Amino acid sequence: MATIIDVPEEKILHVNNFEFTYAGSDVPNIKKLSMPIAKNCVTALIGPSGCGKTTLLRSFNRMHDLYPGNKYAGEVLFEGRNILDVKEDLITLRTKIGMIFQKPTAFPMSIFDNVAYGLRLQGMKNRSELNDRVEKSLKDAAIWNEVSTRLKQDANGLSGGQQQRLCIARAIAVEPEILLFDEPTSALDPISTQGIEILVSELKERVSIVIVTHNMQQAARVSDYTGFMYLGELIELGQTEELFVTPKEKLTEEYITGKFG
Amino acid sequence: MNYRQKRIAINNIVMTLSTISALIGLSFLFWILGVLIFNGIEALNIGIFINEGAPPGYENSGLKQALIGQLLIVMYATAAGVPLGVLAGTYLSEYSQGSKLAEIIRDISDIMMSAPSIVIGAFVYAIVVIPMGHFSGYAGAIALAIIMIPIILRTTDDMLQLVPSTLREAAFALGAPKYKVIIQVVYRGARAGVLTGILLGIARVAGETAPLLFTSFNDNFLNTDMNEAMASLTVTMYNYATSPYEDWQRLGWAAAFILSMFILSLNIIGRLFLLQKRGK
Ligand SMILES: Nc1ncnc2c1ncn2[C@@H]1O[C@H](COP(=O)(O)OP(=O)(O)O)[C@@H](O)[C@H]1O
Ligand SMILES: [Mg+2]
Numbered sequence: 238m239a240t241i242i243d244v245p246e247e248k249i250l251h252v253n254n255f256e257f258t259y260a261g262s263d264v265p266n267i268k269k270l271s272m273p274i275a276k277n278c279v280t281a282l283i284g285p286s287g288c289g290k291t292t293l294l295r296s297f298n299r300m301h302d303l304y305p306g307n308k309y310a311g312e313v314l315f316e317g318r319n320i321l322d323v324k325e326d327l328i329t330l331r332t333k334i335g336m337i338f339q340k341p342t343a344f345p346m347s348i349f350d351n352v353a354y355g356l357r358l359q360g361m362k363n364r365s366e367l368n369d370r371v372e373k374s375l376k377d378a379a380i381w382n383e384v385s386t387r388l389k390q391d392a393n394g395l396s397g398g399q400q401q402r403l404c405i406a407r408a409i410a411v412e413p414e415i416l417l418f419d420e421p422t423s424a425l426d427p428i429s430t431q432g433i434e435i436l437v438s439e440l441k442e443r444v445s446i447v448i449v450t451h452n453m454q455q456a457a458r459v460s461d462y463t464g465f466m467y468l469g470e471l472i473e474l475g476q477t478e479e480l481f482v483t484p485k486e487k488l489t490e491e492y493i494t495g496k497f498g
Numbered sequence: 499m500n501y502r503q504k505r506i507a508i509n510n511i512v513m514t515l516s517t518i519s520a521l522i523g524l525s526f527l528f529w530i531l532g533v534l535i536f537n538g539i540e541a542l543n544i545g546i547f548i549n550e551g552a553p554p555g556y557e558n559s560g561l562k563q564a565l566i567g568q569l570l571i572v573m574y575a576t577a578a579g580v581p582l583g584v585l586a587g588t589y590l591s592e593y594s595q596g597s598k599l600a601e602i603i604r605d606i607s608d609i610m611m612s613a614p615s616i617v618i619g620a621f622v623y624a625i626v627v628i629p630m631g632h633f634s635g636y637a638g639a640i641a642l643a644i645i646m647i648p649i650i651l652r653t654t655d656d657m658l659q660l661v662p663s664t665l666r667e668a669a670f671a672l673g674a675p676k677y678k679v680i681i682q683v684v685y686r687g688a689r690a691g692v693l694t695g696i697l698l699g700i701a702r703v704a705g706e707t708a709p710l711l712f713t714s715f716n717d718n719f720l721n722t723d724m725n726e727a728m729a730s731l732t733v734t735m736y737n738y739a740t741s742p743y744e745d746w747q748r749l750g751w752a753a754a755f756i757l758s759m760f761i762l763s764l765n766i767i768g769r770l771f772l773l774q775k776r777g778k
Contacts, residue, residue, distance in 0.1 A: 328674075336667075342662075344669070344682075344683050345689075355673065
């Protein structure tokens with residue numbers, strides 16, 4: 238049996254008996270999973286490779302719909318509706334639930350155009366308005382000082398850590414409700430990693446964050462709640478400190494003490 | 499001989515043989531280029547660009563009709579072939595999602611790329627020239643477009659697939675609709691490669707003679723009506739080079755030289771695009 242705590246905060250997402258099956262898989266890759274995601278908190282997902290962390294995360298912005306044959310079941314409640322509904326408008330949903338990927342995904346265009354991309358999609362054309370929002374987003378992503386003099390230059394000239402912060406600036410520019418991070422530092426050096434972690438802790442003032450990480454120390458450092466997943470199931474969800482110090486489930490304890498994984 | 503000596507000996511033999519083979523191949527290439535440049539430059543003069551064709555023995559004969567005909571035919575072929583090829587390649591890479599139809603299209607276009615171009619000429623002769631009742635520049639352009647499409651389709655397909663799928667996902671994750679993801683992110687990422695494919699496709703058809711013999715045929719005088727038979731550098735070159743008249747043969751050399759330089763520059767520009775991209 239799993240131990241899933243309830244959160245005292247308002248819930249931005251509510252996952253109810255969620256199941257997910259990849260095209261071509263006979264059994265669900267995520268099984269009967271329920272959990273709350275607290276508003277303005279960081280929720281970390283940990284667990285051994287292949288346990289379904291990425292799969293769960295990519296369900297929250299319906300990324301799996303890009304490929305045919307994937308099946309969802311159950312509910313993910315957001316703003317009072319089930320976003321797994323076939324009638325859900327994915328374009329609007331994705332502007333409200335943004336995503337940062339494992340490898341930086343700077344578009345082949347200038348630094349400015351990268352950050353303005355989502356804003357322009359939403360129809361913002363006014364130049365001074367765009368300038369303001371781009372500058373603010375770059376400042377909030379702690380990269381403004383490094384790029385303010387070369388906004389017109391190709392974003393691919395930035396280092397990996399800078400590109401990842403650029404992607405964060407691009408994602409927060411459209412002011413989403415939730416940001417999903419999938420191992421955002423696994424391709425970065427320790428200093429860039431620290432920068433991203435500080436950023437995550439700061440951003441939760443404004444957005445709710447779900448972060449997948451294979452690094453338990455990272456989960457312990459940045460998150461308020463931690464969920465431990467194993468073989469497509471959520472074994473335990475608890476306050477981060479409690480989960481790491483006094484895990485309720487034997488599997489959780491074995492994982493965090495390094496007995497497997 | 500021990501194992502080490504044997505290995506060195508074999509290495510030396512293979513290296514010598516392959517170097518010699520490469521030199522033989524290269525020497526033929528430079529021989530051809532040398533003869534072409536020597537005869538071509540000798541035959542070049544301003545009159546070639548301002549005079550039309552004339553019977554053998556006339557002083558003021560030129561290639562104006564062939565140069566303009568060639569340009570027109572290749573331009574019309576490009577105008578039809580590039581959008582069709584790029585759009586079809588886009589379908590294969592972005593929309594087909596691994597369907598059977600996509601595999602069939604890829605196989606067929608691979609076959610079409612290696613089909614003898616004279617077969618394409620005969621095909622267009624049968625479906626365009628015969629029903630229309632006469633040769634025409636349009637028929638020539640259609641034949642060249644048919645040759646061009648599979649080349650551009652396959653390079654576009656390949657180049658778009660090289661764009662990492664995480665880049666597409668990142669654009670979708672910002673709420674972009676699919677057509678904007680393709681135009682603003684995927685095309686941008688693959689720009690250099692797709693452009694190179696287009697240039698190589700144009701270069702390839704610009705040197706074709708066989709498909710034009712059946713379709714646009716030839717005209718010794720300037721004609722800009724695509725609905726009529728039309729001269730081209732390749733067919734003119736073929737006619738002049740096989741004629742017994744020395745002044746016509748000289749014009750043939752000039753046509754060969756101009757055409758080769760044109761195709762060579764397209765190839766070089768195409769390769770520069772790719773280099774520039776890799777250098778980044
Ligand atoms: N595109 C896919 N198609 C089919 N199965 C997949 C796909 N992606 C992941 N899986 C499977 O789903 C399970 C969970 O994978 P994933 O969510 O990537 O794990 P994690 O992120 O925790 O390492 C794994 O067993 C994996 O093999
Ligand atoms: Mg993963």
